[in-house]
Amino acid sequence: MERILFGDNQFFAVNHISDEKSRAQSIQFKDDKAILNTLDIAREAGINTFMCTTHDRISNICDTLRLDAGKYKDFTIFPCMPYAHKYANAVTELGITGTLKQYVPGNFFGSLFKGGVAYLSKDYLSIMELLVDAEMKMFKGLRTPIIFLQNVITDLLLGLGMIDILTAFHSYVEKKYNAEAGFITMNMPMLLQKLETAGIENPIICSSINLAGFRMSGGKELYESVLKTKKVRAIAMQVLGGGAIKPKDAIEYVCSLPNIESILFGASSKINITQTAGFIREFDEKYRTKK
């Protein structure tokens, strides 16, 4: 994994602190060209990994990456699936069964539901695999060495105790895509403990890690102690606390922690991208000798 990963929230109006800002971003990134330009700015700043959700519009971006394969030859994508709002809105509208009918590809479900109770004996993990395949379609031919499960699904399954589905995802992406599984979560210490118990060693876990302790369930101290004592390939996200922490302080905090392999951030403007990347390199230099 590269030290710095570029995120995509800003492209899809995901702003955790301001609805106004989120609308402004939705206008700014209306055209795919604007997204591609921003990715180019990130590449110029030395960031060659794009961690993105499986939003419909990413599919257009992937088309460009394939067309201009020479230009993007060093470019790596970490897909994060699913784009949860697509499914959440569908469940509100169609119910759980209706949503599965809509999104599981082929006539798998069509034939299942005709039988009424025939699906009861089905293996639900194969449904999970079909959904993963549907989400992965848009990345065909691109380099996707790590495939992530979005936090809303990881955490939902974590709370329900359905760790078997997480481990099944882990082995499926390895088998089918020759990729490593990554898990995004808002509950890193709890997830790590459950994954370890299930036999997944040194997992890739992306979680909120920031100076403010924002979205660090169980508390900042617990996270710090896990990073110090456990085996985990940690990615820090929401390092700026949604923009509520001063960038320099925010980055210094994350760089000072042990065991954080990568830092994920997203930004819309050239100045913010180069500044944040600059801070990461500056503080990495400072803390390299101390660790």
Added chain:
Amino acid sequence: MTKVALIGAGKMGISHLSILGAHPDVEVTGVSDTSKMVLDVFKKYAAFPCFTDYEEMLAAANPDAVVVAVPTKFHASMVQKIMEQGKHVFAEKPLCMTVEEGKILVDLANKNKLVNQVGYHNKFLGTFREVKKLIDGNYLGELFHFDGASYGPVVIRPNQGNWRADPREGGGCLMDYASHVIDLINYLFGPVTKVRGSLLKSFYSKNVEDAVFSLLEVNPGLSGTLSVNWSDETFRKMSTSITVQGTKGKIICDANELKVYFKTSECPAGYEKGWNVKYLTELTSPVDFYLRGEEYSSQLDYFIKAVEGKVANTINTFQSAWDTDKVIALIRQSAAGSN
């Protein structure tokens, strides 16, 4: 350990179940749902005892408390049965289909001295709580106008039928979406007493309204607008906001961001004259397990603590949800009157 059972493993129910499953003081002793597929998944991959019949579950699981997340039309009968067995209840919103049904539940909860809570989760958001503090502290002076709004992408095309599209089951924008905003207005400004006029509009749905526009009055000096539309796809997810103006300033608040304007420097600690902006980041308390938003974990944690007797059962009681049901009824009456 508090023994908790859940009825209704739909979208909200599954989310509640996950939060309960991760709660250190909770043992989930039963889950009931009518979907064989959902139960089958739980049986295969989770450790919760599963039931198709909720009454059978109540007998077998013997919970201390029950979370009810079924379509609204089932609330009255189910919650009544549960409380008659002396069990505490957390019910999804809105409380009931009618004011009469709600009254029975409020009375029964009081009579049997049971913890009773309804899932109006906005009250567990640090931002709206801060608004409540500022208003109760009288920092905005005399209030005269509010705007309560909520927009989101629930029905953005002519829809297929599920319970949210069926008025007999408690579907529609008024009960499903607007209830959140009405409840927040009641909480912040005191109950709405009069509805001066309302429009219930359908854009896509055949049998229910997709939008609610209303003029609400709390008292002769304080009134405002309600503007709710669940057919707005320019919002990625439900977005609820409250604006209120008083003699000393103004507040604009949504789930994530609080903007406060004070006319003078006579304001509480941490604020100054002119605009102040605060974010959820600094206003929210951390939770032990996070799923979809701190407020969902906080409200269930509060419920469990109330059952354990560690906190008073004062936020989102059946009584306050019933007050919201009453305003829903007033809005329906006023909309019918203006047709």
